[in-house]
Amino acid sequence: MKILTKKVRLVAAALLMSAASTTVAVAQECKNPDVIRFSMIPTEETTQELSLYQPLVNQIKAATGKNVEFFLPTSYASVVEAMLGGFVDLGMHGPYSYIIAQGNDPELRVIATYAKHKGHFQEEGPGYKAVLVARADSGYTSLEDIKGTVVGLTDPASTSGNLLPRVAFTKVIGADLEDYFSRVVYTGGHDLSGVAVIEGQVDVAFVATHRLDNVLDRGIASMEDYVVLWSSPVIPQDPFVVNGRLCPEIIDQIQNAFLTLGDSEEGRQYLENVNASKFVAMTDADYDIIRDLKAAQDAQ
Template identity: 25%
Template sequence: MINRRSMLLAAAALAMTASAAAAQDYRTKYPELTFAIVPAENASGVTERWTPFVAYLSKELGVKVNLRIANDYAAVIEGQRSGNIQIAAYGSASFARARLTGVKTDAFASDLNADGGTGYYSVFFVNAKTPFKTIDDLKGKNLGLVDPNSTSGNNVPRFELDKLGISDADAYFGKVVFTGSHENAILALAQGTVDVAANQWTSDDDSTLAQMLTKGMLKHADGTPFKKDDFRIIHKSAPIIGPSMYAYSSDLPDDLKAAIAKAFMESPTKDKAAFDRLSDGQKKGFHAATTKDWDATIELIKFVDALRKKKAS
């Protein structure tokens, strides 16, 4: 005789079977996933920082996750476009660029700062020993940027310069160079290759510069280490969403998307060692995000594109 208890047990069994089948489905279709990172530091540093976290993701998702260190954001964008990259770490501007160019990618998480905030800034650093106090002092000098698709290292700096009346940075500065990474921009400034460098900054203790100083990566010609006071910020942007955000391919199965997001959110407690290695103690965790959160950044990219077209004409 079929009673209510039997029906409930049967329903529960069916639900468990369906859940197991769904999990098996994504693991069959995606026995491996590729997670792409663009280095803000040298490649070996990125590998050391991210490998434990990627191992954690593999364990949580039940499939092998491969770390890919891309040369630049353009490579990540094209990798997601072609389907060779399923999960990607972007900057706000590069994610907006991906969306603008038709890449099927959706945001699911962003960094949570140590103080619980979710934003950061683009700043212009100069050597504190120089007389430069404002952007006006730097006409004809050399500017170091990061990557054409970097938020804090190119797009926001150009937007900020335009607000200051400098619509053509290449004409205003003696030379504008893309250094390839946030670390390289700081190194170029420390070595005197550039007179001012654009970079990311959340606080004095949370920035690429802070990381490099902690690691002892910056040294004067005589071998003595640089200190925080050896650099000066002469301009800071309005708050930017980010700095890093994470997106998965839109075509992934819903259960896989949910599993990826869950693994990110739970990482600070489920594998504290891996998360701490990843964040260097500068981040508190991740917070949930949606693609719509970057609508304003897309408008920023459109603005920067318009500046380029104006210059070209």
């Protein structure tokens, strides 16, 4: 029996050594695709012609020497699923949808985000806020006034359009959204929420400041058409994320393409088109505030 036990231990040890060597071999391999697939969560910009993104695509092509294919998503979830499934190599997520994705795949890695220009509601820099807005002529001037009204959210995976309202805002009102409002509806996008308020489809809505600016820039409304009833703390802008299984030199090339985009006239035009001054480097730790908010929601 002792001999058998010894043999079993020797076999087990051999298997462990084999597994360890296999793990090292796998870890040393990296993904070097011929084509880099790129996707972004649905925003006001992504509904425009894809030519808007051509300068960024060209920069990534030049930096990596690879073709770039743009995958147009239908929802935040579709970008998450595409990255988790390995179909997409580079994606722009919302902060919350990134935390969801990264929780399922720790290999996902943040490389950059926008530093936005000061806008109508948007402040300068790589952060933004969620604001709760109503029509200026609605007569609503306090949170007590909107109790029992219809509120618009954007997407279940949105930071400013769902997570912050359900975590930070509910602490202010001392109740769940479904208990405080008569109805909670998802509009499908920040710009759609801003328009829904103006058109009376919802009484109030949570919108990201830089996305609400898009509605104003399109001429659909002006700042004077809205009243802000609540603002969130500043949170980091949407992260651009790569699959960490890409070869390190490719990741560095992609990140450098973002950080140097403003060096060309074409790149500067792209940044102006998305109301940004530049890209700045970001890390996973910059989104810990979102991770903490998600943990608080999960604990409810």
